[in-house]
Amino acid sequence: MAQGFNDLDALVREEKRLTAVENHSAAWAEGLSAGIEPEIIAEAALTTALGELLRSSGEPAVLGLIERMRDRIVAGEFVPEHSRH
Helix, strand or coil: CHHHHHHHHHHHHHHHHHHHHHHHHHHHHHHHHCCCCHHHHHHHHHHHHHHHHHHHHCHHHHHHHHHHHHHHHHCCCCCCHHHCC
């Protein structure tokens, strides 16, 4: 039965992630429509996210997230498919 709960938890987390991506994408598009440069939108989003995570979960959680994101960047995860070699 524990496996069933793990599967359900994974599905709930994925649904939350997809909802968050959808909300952030809408906010990003709205910022671009308002004439805000992508770098400014990105810095504001990162500053807000890291500040909120720091308040809710502490410095180790923030540093862990930054390290995981760094690893994903280095691995090329965020490079558009047509640009990957």
